[in-house]
Amino acid sequence: MAMGPQLLVATALSAANAVLLVVLLGVWYRNYRTFESRLTLGLVAFGLSLLVENAVAVYFFFSAASLYGMGGGVGTVVAVMRALQFVALAFLTYVSLE
Template sequence: MAPMTPTLTIASALSALNIALLAALLSVWWRNYRQFGTPLTLGLVAFALVLAVENVVAIGFFFSSGMLYAADPGAQTAVLAMRALQFVALAFLTYVTMR
């Protein structure tokens, strides 16, 4: 197994934070779906589930030795930037949802 670089360690932590935010969103959206039963809230539930699975898979790739970007610092930086952008988007979404 290839050692984790600091960049991928931070990307992994951001993925874990993304999963936590998605879990909070999922609980609110599921409760709303059960109460109102609208297709929009069901779509939000599906969105949260798919994005959570994507983040779990990403963490698996971060820890696997077969990563496509394991030896490329540029790719690692891009992955970190995408995880950070996703975190910012989910943080805003969580903030407005919980308000």
């Protein structure tokens, strides 16, 4: 089954989220090495968890797209949730790079 436009957007947003998370992980890891703070170590763990989640989402978007496509507005909801995560990560990336 072909991926619908909403799931294509959700997949692209998951990939963009992964890129932002890699940037954040670089900043947070550098800060951890500098300050050795448990807070920054927690941020690294948080970032790794979200990175894995987004990587798994991209995998399932390609391998099980029909599961998402079966429901009436599921693709739209998934795309909106990925967009919200992107906005949150974009703000977090911006303030972390400042």
